[in-house]
Amino acid sequence: MKQTWTCGCGAVGFTVAPKGGTRAVCYCDSCRGFVRSLGAGEILDKAGGNDLFQVAPEAVQCTHGADKLAWTKMTAKGPARWFTTCCKTPLANTLETNRIPFLTLQTAYISGEDRLAPVEIRVNTDAAEGTAPAAKSGMGRLIREFALRALKSRISGGWRRNPLFDTSGSPIGAKVIPSDL
Ligand SMILES: [Zn+2]
Ligand SMILES: [Zn+2]
Numbered sequence: 001m002k003q004t005w006t007c008g009c010g011a012v013g014f015t016v017a018p019k020g021g022t023r024a025v026c027y028c029d030s031c032r033g034f035v036r037s038l039g040a041g042e043i044l045d046k047a048g049g050n051d052l053f054q055v056a057p058e059a060v061q062c063t064h065g066a067d068k069l070a071w072t073k074m075t076a077k078g079p080a081r082w083f084t085t086c087c088k089t090p091l092a093n094t095l096e097t098n099r100i101p102f103l104t105l106q107t108a109y110i111s112g113e114d115r116l117a118p119v120e121i122r123v124n125t126d127a128a129e130g131t132a133p134a135a136k137s138g139m140g141r142l143i144r145e146f147a148l149r150a151l152k153s154r155i156s157g158g159w160r161r162n163p164l165f166d167t168s169g170s171p172i173g174a175k176v177i178p179s180d181l
Pocket of ligand 1: 007008009010011012084086087088089
């Protein structure tokens with residue numbers, strides 16, 4: 001069953017097939033800083049954690065508003081962090097290339113979020129503001145599940161259907177600097 005991801009104003013929408021995805025809350029400074037820079041700090045948990053849902057790129061499709069997307073980088077080595085230009089809703093993290101099938105959506109804007117698996121993975125908890133809730137699993141499981149999904153996506157060719165990249169492999173939105181968010 002597909003769920004939807006919708007920005008705050010409704011101008012941008014995606015469908016998401018959640019099966020096989022991995023839900024994780026990240027407590028790193030960059031995730032938190034990105035969300036707060038956009039004025040969306042209310043989606044963070046009490047310890048400053050950002051709830052993320054990692055899926056294969058081919059599990060996500062844009063239904064409308066693909067022309068209203070842009071991305072930034074909080075650090076040189078960090079991921080490309082996507083947001084909507086209509087209402088500055090944080091959307092997703094990818095790499096700057098689609099060749100590595102990494103796509104992590106902001107869980108807060110997925111409809112029927114409670115139908116996703118509950119949070120069992122919390123990562124970068126040493127950078128939490130205060131104490132992060134206890135978790136069943138950490139970075140090891142997140143990386144294992146990513147690696148397995150990425151391998152399947154590469155073998156099937158599904159990685160080519162990343163909704164945030166064009167057919168030549170370039171990001172579909174403009175890059176902006178964090179101070180312009
Ligand atoms: Zn919007
Ligand atoms: Zn993070």
